Amino acid sequence: MAVAELTPSSSSYTKTALHYSSQFSYVSARVSSRRRVYLKPQISRISCSVTSNEVQAPVAAKTVELKKKPDCFGVFCLTYDLKAEDETKSWKKLINIAVSGAAGMISNHLLFKLASGEVFGPDQPIALKLLGSERSFQALEGVAMELEDSLFPLLREVSIGIDPYEVFQDAEWALLIGAKPRGPGMERADLLDINGQIFAEQGKALNAVASRNVKVMVVGNPCNTNALICLKNAPDIPAKNFHALTRLDENRAKCQLALKAGVFYDQVSNVTIWGNHSTTQVPDFLNAKINGLPVKEVIKDTKWLEEEFTEKVQKRGGVLIQKWGRSSAASTAVSIVDAIRSLVTPTPEGDWFSSGVYTAGNPYGIADGIVFSMPCRSKGDGDYELVKDVIFDDYLWSRIKKTEAELLAEKKCVAHLTGEGIAVCDLPGDTMLPGEM
């Protein structure tokens, strides 16, 4: 899915800075001014010595002092008593939602939807744990300030930071949006490696500190393989809990089918996106329905379905980037909401939704050990089952094999990050990551 800026945080300079950022709370002005000092390269060198317990004693002392402060932002540091508030008597237990890339465009749409109650419901109080980077930290403060100013009753806590080990603490949902965008001249293998390292680190952090049943939604591209890396680095969390966002592709496919059939899009159901969130993805018109009828009975133009429709959905992200000059943000946020709601509300009878999930033991014969978008149903408990009653024809199956081959190649390319040996990158030349044109 679309990308948000993120700086990998592996240096000791980063580690020093994060003590400030994660302990932001009441001391925003002081933290901000100190951060300016710490952003200077020569200071970052000195910061490294903090870990050796010498030279930087005053800095270390300040760090310790700040660490004692609650890990919260502004008004969200005030204590409150849920029991004392009449209107909250029927509320559910607070849930912790971690969001990476929290200062990016997608999050800017998403966070306010989460806080409003439209995702988890009007009786579900939430805590938002926002992960940013050194570079985006001030913007993250701005996001937190806007959340404060929105006076959302259900938003009970907001904390911000740049260390996933702190931000992911007790997370019950982790929405991993932050990823590095592909720069000019950057090879696909390089992008897989750079973002893979971020998701390996975040997987480890989730494994160490998140709820044992955390649900993880990977949005940062290449989201399928990032999700694979993340789950492989989180062996104590069920692999089934990891999702790569392909709901935006499903929504795009529904829109195109509705347009062609001349119906409103609520009449389009049973749309599966198979495979990778890339130009090899397969929008399935064989099993999809319009007004309860198979699409092929309503849209008789098979050539349009196989060529124009399929390509439009596959390349929609790239076309949007050409128009906007940046990745889709609002529609991605909406699709994250849809994807979460599909897991926390029962799937309507006879319908299903698409999600990129771990293939282990799938009923279709797709290779095991990759994250592949498939049709799912949920009872609304956060879990899902794969849909068994789907049909395949030669066209659909040959397309599925192509996207499967791409994901298997991506998997080999990140073997060094999944604990599966030495990476060998031989990516199919005729396929593209989302957003590439």
Ligand code: LMR
């Ligand atoms: C999209 O599908 O809109 C994005 O994933 C495109 C991109 O590469 O950011």
